[in-house]
Amino acid sequence: MPGKIYLIPNSLGNSDPDTYLPAGLKRCITGLSFLVVENVRNARRFLKSVDHDVVIDDIRFFELNKHTDPSVVTSFLEPVIRGEDLGIISEAGMPGIADPGATLVRLAHEKGLKVVPLTGPSSIFLALSASGLNGQSFRFNGYLPIQTGEKTQAIRTLEKKALEQDETQIFIETPYRNNSMMEEVCKTCMPGTLLTVAADLTTPDEMVRTLPVSEWKKKKPNLHKRPAVFLIGKRG
Numbered sequence: 001m002p003g004k005i006y007l008i009p010n011s012l013g014n015s016d017p018d019t020y021l022p023a024g025l026k027r028c029i030t031g032l033s034f035l036v037v038e039n040v041r042n043a044r045r046f047l048k049s050v051d052h053d054v055v056i057d058d059i060r061f062f063e064l065n066k067h068t069d070p071s072v073v074t075s076f077l078e079p080v081i082r083g084e085d086l087g088i089i090s091e092a093g094m095p096g097i098a099d100p101g102a103t104l105v106r107l108a109h110e111k112g113l114k115v116v117p118l119t120g121p122s123s124i125f126l127a128l129s130a131s132g133l134n135g136q137s138f139r140f141n142g143y144l145p146i147q148t149g150e151k152t153q154a155i156r157t158l159e160k161k162a163l164e165q166d167e168t169q170i171f172i173e174t175p176y177r178n179n180s181m182m183e184e185v186c187k188t189c190m191p192g193t194l195l196t197v198a199a200d201l202t203t204p205d206e207m208v209r210t211l212p213v214s215e216w217k218k219k220k221p222n223l224h225k226r227p228a229v230f231l232i233g234k235r236g
Helices: 023-030 040-050 070-081 101-110 123-131 148-165 175-188 213-218
Strands: 004-008 034-037 060-063 086-089 114-117 138-143 168-172 194-199 207-212 228-233
Touching: 004 023, 004 070, 004 101, 023 040, 034 040, 034 070, 040 060, 070 086, 070 101, 086 101, 101 114, 123 168, 123 194, 123 207, 123 228, 138 148, 148 168, 148 175, 148 228, 175 194, 175 213, 175 228, 194 213, 207 213
Parallel strands: 004 086, 004 114, 034 060, 034 086, 138 168
Antiparallel strands: 168 228, 194 207, 194 228
8 A cells, every 4th residue: 555645834933843733743743754855954953843852864855845856756756655654844834835845746646645734834824814804715926026027016916906806915025035025015005905914923923913005104014034924905
């Protein structure tokens, strides 16, 4: 019988795993001998935070990120086909959501392998849940264009969808560009449009606030190098 592929939730910051991982999940995670990760060093640190007694040298790591040769990704599933269980760990949050792990999950489905998602934090859904914006109809847009003109147009398009369709628009930015993104959103959107900023989720520095753009313009938070999610919506 083939093994299973477990999608392992990682922390969103310097959070104690006891605050977001049930005991059963911790046992499952530390019992795996094969792991697909974005960064081996960070994955080792995460495993040690889950269980100080885990024997890292007994685990075989496969690295899957933007530098991975696509031709080798299928080979990561060989242990599963042989009957071994395998885990996928992203750098933060849930594998497969804004994460290269989705590529391996898709290949697993093509081969008829069982994929098991485990419960854990997802910045996108935590931000939406805490925003007060429409959670019945929403869209995650990933990263917006880097170039200013293209970025401005993208923000206008998202605002139009949010206001005309009442569809909450969610997007993210590289943390060191968060402040410039905040400036661009405040400059581009109409004063009454609602903007949610959710930063440092699940950490002691967590901030989630929903305000009209006009209010954000008066006092913008410093988001430099703080993992953040942005949401645009309309008043109910």
